[in-house]
Amino acid sequence: MATVMIDLKRLGDVKAPAGFADRVLAQAGMADSYAVFETVLGPVYVAWNRLGVSAAMRSKSAAEFEEWFEREVGRRLVRVDPPADLARKISDQLSGKRRLRFDLRGLTPFSQAVLEKTLKIPRGQVRPYGWVAREIGHPAAVRAVGTALANNPIPYFIPCHRVVRSDGVIGNYGGGGPEAKKNILSLEGVQLARLQKLAQSGYRYEGVKSTKIFCFPTCYHGRHAREENFVFFHDEAEARAAGYRPCKDCRPAVA
């Protein structure tokens, strides 16, 4: 009789497993989960919640990532063992095979518009800052676009590296400086040397003689043309004067 009671009492002394409270808070949406993933870019800390991926950073340590996240995003973080399929989803996202969902709450509507637009730039292509500004309906806000991209909480995933200066300078990059930006673009198949040579000569657009269409130099519409069939333009007026119309895909100018 007594032993059964004592045994039952001991069952009542059981402690919740380590991290239980944090997991509950994460499930209730009060904290984001995070883990570190091995990617083509090296180890990347990734945070997510029910709405999608909320942050990614090549931080030096978990502590650095947590500190940055809590300061910039304003929610708490809970380190978890990632769901088994998440690593593959992340590598698919980075190789352009899949679109993850993102949680951009907390950013200004302007920043959200910039990042949403940036998501639409295809892998292997680049666009100028001014293009993003024009596409989201704020053609004069080129600098603000640069700021929004510099503060992108989910670099690599939201490809802010695909936005470059129209003079061909690759420009700074929050995700690891200009060198990192160049590496990622090369990895994605951008012919940087060609792009920079054109930009340095002042050419911003390329046209294909047979179609009379002009594009940004990385647009895939021109990629099958032979080099001698390209013509290059300094600006939109020059292209139009030559009888060319803007590409409907990369939209170098309003059609």
Add this chain to the structure above:
Amino acid sequence: MEGTERVFERLVRDNQDRIFALSLALTGNRHDAEEVAQDTFLRAYRALADYPPERVRELKQRAWLHRIAVNVFRNRVRGLRPRLVELNGSEPSTASGPEEDVLRRAEIDELAARVACLPARYREAVVLRHVQELSYAEVADALGQPVGTVKANVHRGLKILRGENHGDGDD
């Protein structure tokens, strides 16, 4: 809303051990116990968000959580499906502490499994009364049963655990 989150966090930290112990005693294994305990708190969270502030303030948290946990457990028993093999790797790693802890843990797990063999109505009564050490009145409240019924169920449950009256538990 901010207020709810603070109340909820306190609620989880203050009650996690108790509710996990309850879930373990009811389900008999740590995997299901974590699910029941998590569900219990998530339901509590949704309820808290809907309650007016004075109701939240006057809430008898302990009794309330016990009631929710029992309901979560009962719903699971009702919709009992084959145990899913854990595929997503999110299960917390089995803590490997000193050998002494491992032994104690194995004992506890065996104990929980034994309690889990009791028919549900005896198990609920026994666990709330003798694992959680609630009063008969509190148990009756959590289970939504008359005190007399609870007393009888506790009595029968203990008898079975002691190995008496084997035929009694089959109905």
